[in-house]
Amino acid sequence: MEQRSELRLNRKYTVLLKLAAETPAGDAAEFAIARCLDVSSDGLKIETNSLLQAGYIHEVTVVVECLAAPAQRYNLIAEIMWCDALAQGGYTAGLKLLESEDTTFIGWKKILMQELGESF
Numbered sequence: 519m520e521q522r523s524e525l526r527l528n529r530k531y532t533v534l535l536k537l538a539a540e541t542p543a544g545d546a547a548e549f550a551i552a553r554c555l556d557v558s559s560d561g562l563k564i565e566t567n568s569l570l571q572a573g574y575i576h577e578v579t580v581v582v583e584c585l586a587a588p589a590q591r592y593n594l595i596a597e598i599m600w601c602d603a604l605a606q607g608g609y610t611a612g613l614k615l616l617e618s619e620d621t622t623f624i625g626w627k628k629i630l631m632q633e634l635g636e637s638f
Contacts, residue, residue: 529557529633533564535596536577554580555610559630562596562613570601570611578613582629592626594618 531554538548552566562580570576575597582590596613603609617623 529554531557531583532581533562533566534579534581535566535568535570536579537568552611557630559627560615561599562615564611564613565604565608566611567608569603569609570598572598572600574598575616578615580626590629592622592629594621594623594626 533552533554535550535552536547537550540547550566550568550570552564552568555563555565557563562578575595578594578596580592580594582592584590595616595618597616599612599614601609601611615623615626
């Protein structure tokens with residue numbers, strides 16, 4: 519159930535979610551790939567094949583493709599706010615982005631401010 523009230527941008531970014539960290543025994547980290555459906559200043563709506571648990575916090579990388587420049591990667595932290603099954607299979611989920619010192623949160627906010635300005 520979506521609860522964002524901010525302006526949303528319809529963007530199709532690739533989103534990588536780190537679901538589980540590498541284990542001390544050497545098991546590889548587990549990731550899910552998602553497609554961003556829209557973005558607001560503090561969150562993302564994504565579509566994925568993985569069931570995500572509301573309330574869980576994950577490391578997230580958003581890949582912003584640019585025609586004139588190399589892709590930009592934004593490493594963020596996000597809380598899963600909701601996850602709903604789709605009739606055709608897969609899931610949509612709402613992610614709330616959390617500010618954290620060890621992320622590129624500030625750079626992410628800057629690029630969104632630029633894009634929001636261009637949307638008017």
